[in-house]
Amino acid sequence: MSYPSEELVRTVQAKRTQERISQRALAVRSGLTQAHISQIETRVEPGLSSFIQMVRALDLEVVLVPKKLLPAVEGILRSNLNEFSLEEGPSNLFVKAERIVSGQRKRHGSSAALDRIAEYLRFLKQVHLSKTDLNLVQDVVDTLRGYRAEPIPNPVLENSAGVLQGLRTGSRIP
Numbered sequence: 001m002s003y004p005s006e007e008l009v010r011t012v013q014a015k016r017t018q019e020r021i022s023q024r025a026l027a028v029r030s031g032l033t034q035a036h037i038s039q040i041e042t043r044v045e046p047g048l049s050s051f052i053q054m055v056r057a058l059d060l061e062v063v064l065v066p067k068k069l070l071p072a073v074e075g076i077l078r079s080n081l082n083e084f085s086l087e088e089g090p091s092n093l094f095v096k097a098e099r100i101v102s103g104q105r106k107r108h109g110s111s112a113a114l115d116r117i118a119e120y121l122r123f124l125k126q127v128h129l130s131k132t133d134l135n136l137v138q139d140v141v142d143t144l145r146g147y148r149a150e151p152i153p154n155p156v157l158e159n160s161a162g163v164l165q166g167l168r169t170g171s172r173i174p
Helices: 006-018 023-030 034-042 048-057 067-084 090-108 112-124 131-145 154-169
Strands: none
Touching: 006 034, 006 048, 023 034, 023 048, 034 048, 090 112, 090 131, 112 131, 112 154, 131 154
């Protein structure tokens, strides 16, 4: 494979494998077919819309930066890497949280607190969170995960929603 966007595709593929996301799972998330993702990763130069769908499904974003500002932007990104050093990575953390909420809804129906948790998670996964904030999200996920197949008691849901709401209120909008 040799085309102008090859380095970008390799970066996205590395992110996918680092996050332990299969091509099939990425296909579900992105709305592309697994075969199309395989072609992009092996030999076919992607169209811009397909590439953006893949990138966004991995919680990444395509951004154009003036060439003369690139070193500064790269420095900022490197300096912030330490804040995203949770064992699982922030992307997987939010995927797990969303799966827990989705599973609870499927098995036990929705509730106002569960809906608020889902809303706060959607917001928080798109903002810059410190390591401390990510640890709070991890604590919420661990708490909710402890209920596996049984319904999560409403006080636990309300408390979890309150923690996430506090993070949302204190977050910087991207």
